[in-house]
Amino acid sequence: MLELANISKTVGGQTHIAETSLALAPGAFNILLGPTLSGKTTLMRLMAGLEQPTTGRLHFNKQDVTGLSVRRRDVAMVYQQFINYPTLTVYENIASPLRASGESKHDIDRRVQKVAGWLKLAPLLKRKPQELSGGQQQRVAIARALVKNARLVLLDEPLVNLDFKLREELREELLEVFAGRESTVVYATTDPTEALLLGGNTATLHEGAVTQFGPTREVFYQPQDLLTARTFSNPPLNEATMVKSGNRISNHNGLSFAADGGLKSLAENSYTFACRPYHLLLSEPDAPSVAHARGKIQITEIAGSESFLHLDVAGHEWVAQTHEIRDYQINAEVDLFIDTRCFMVFDSTGRTVAAPEFS
Amino acid sequence: MKTAMKVANLPRLVPLLYIVFLLIPIYWLVNMSFKSTNEILGAFSLWPQEFTLDNYRKIFTDPTWYNGYLNSLAYVAINTVLSVSAALPAAYAFSRYRFLGDKHLFFWLLTNRMAPPAVFALPFFQLYSSIGLFDTHIAVALAHCLFNIPLAVWILEGFMSGVPQEIDETAFIDGHSFPRFFVRIFIPIIASGIGVAAFFCFMFSWVELLLAKTLTSVEAKPIAATMTRTASTAGYELGLLAAAGTLTIIPGALVIYFVRNYIAKGFALGRV
Secondary structure (H helix, E strand, C coil): CEEEEEEEEEECCEEEEEEEEEEECCCCEEEEECCCCCCHHHHHHHHHCCCCCCEEEEEECCEECCCCCHHHCCEEEECCCCCCCCCCCHHHHHHHHHHHHCCCHHHHHHHHHHHHHHCCCHHHCCCCHHHCCHHHHHHHHHHHHHHCCCCEEEEECCCCCCCHHHHHHHHHHHHHHHHCCCCEEEEEECCHHHHHHHCCEEEEEECCEEEEEEEHHHHHHCCCEHHHHHHCCCCCCEEEEEEEECCEEECCCCCEEECCHHHHHCCCCEEEEEECHHHCECCCCCCCCEEEEEEEEEEEEEECCEEEEEEEECCEEEEEEECCCCCCCCCCEEEEEEEHHHCEEECCCCEEEECCCCC | CHHHHHHHHHHHHHHHHHHHHHHHHHHHHHHHHCCCHHHHHCCCCCCCCCCCCHHHHHHHHCHHHHHHHHHHHHHHHHHHHHHHHHHHHHHHHHHHCCCCCHHHHHHHHHHCCCCCCHHHHHHHHHHHHHCCCCCCHHHHHHHHHHHHHHHHHHHHHHHHHCCCHHHHHHHHHHCCCHHHHHHHHHHHHCHHHHHHHHHHHHHHHHHCCHHHHHCCCCCCCCHHHHHHHHHHHCCCCHHHHHHHHHHHHHHHHHHHHHCCCCHHHHHCCCCC
16 A cells, blocks of 8 residues: 655646645556656656655555665566666566565576566567567566566556557556556556556546546546546547526537536536537437537548547537548538536536436 | 779779878888888888888887886776776766756866866976876876866766666666666666777877876886887987887777777767
8 A cells, every 4th residue: 555645746946746645555556647747757756766755755554665765665667668777688687676685596586487477578588678579678677577576566658669459468468467466556657548448546647736536437437627537538528618597508609408407406607518529429319318519520530440520519629439430521510419418517617516427 | 985984983992092091101100110220211112122020029128118018008007997987987977967067067077178288297297296106107097087087977978878767767676776786787788888988098098198208207108208219319210110109009909999889979979
């Protein structure tokens, strides 16, 4: 269990990490999700002890480790770049943490062989890292992190520099390898899809602040605020500022629909309405209350079995994700429907007022 | 047809001529070293008419000659070891840490190379005379550090900055102590940089004459000084001088061979 208590980091008057408190549980993936420069790496470096926090304390298993040298901590880390010792063989690269802690020759050999077996590195042990492919190099780095059996494992976008197929493969392997372990695993990523695939818990970051922390699916389906919803959405969220007045919800761009169902109880005010691209439909769904709008096609992206329609809906730039091939002429007009239960509604401060239910 | 062939050969002819011109002085030196002084001063000849090894024999048997080489090699070796071992930690600090005035200090190091060595000849001479270091190998080696440490720091800093800092961090995360990381992991990674830095130290120390000559008299007299003396006192011993010159080229050529693949990076101070 890694606990961050009011940790913050300021460098030269610039806030890199705003005051953050997190409790990361062992045995599950703890995901840091956020765009580049949102502070994922800094937060990880603080957790590892590679950097010291400006304020706050860091506890690991009830023990205060703030200021403890990284050498004395029980931590392992994998970087986004493939970091290995270029002059040492794969075997020595993996054995490095064991050599540092002075294990016996026999023990080192046994543990290196075991980890190399898991990560399919057994035939490559005699080679140098430069003679390996990118995926194999990253496997060596992961093996070095695993062989140490550290109680805190930090993975900083470990799959970003790999090609698509390898990424999928290695992600599966990571899930398997860590499944039976009691380590606290922290995984940083910019990709919402990857966060959902890994499961566990997710902390969403925005400009150095954690906006929400909780079980990954909960954070995805019921974000606490607009920033979290935006961070955890790819393609981006479809948003519109709407005003509820009487029985109608409308804005001066011409979007308007009846405030039926759950929206009835909404107080009269100005809100940000948002829906995910896969909730923006091209045919009317069977639902008690449906919002309707007309949009103009800007561009159609066809990605295999899916299409992404980039639309101009009354001046808003929206995206509709469909699970079929749809090809339209530019500027073609289409009807769009949203089941009003799928709306996420945020008040003027960005707090969530309503979010779709999930099971 | 004939002109076409001439044009086709031109790209090969130009570098060939260039290399021939470059090699003429070296050839002439080697040529002279196998001649007797009388032949050198006599009629013009492209190669030795009376081939002789007497000049070399004299150098290898006469202690005043071969001690010159030993002295030079001694202070050059001491200087190279001193410069590189002092520059390694300094370069690491410049490459990895930010501290007050680091950029100014780094630049200031280089300004040491901007003054001619003659400027330092007098202070070194006076200082070493008064503390009893005059005419020792270590005196010349230390004096040459003034130029070579800044150079080695700059070269090594370039090579070190090419190594991602994450390697250092990974080593610390693995649990290695700093000395162990530095010696077992870091130094092997920048081995080529150390080779290049050592080469440059060797080269500057080997060719530097003024300080080496000023700070020595008998015990640590460098070969270059021996060569100039011979020319002035014992009349014209041109053959002997040429043989000494030829032998002086050899160590440099040998060292260059070992770092030939990294030399360009070295001239760019490791920043390629």
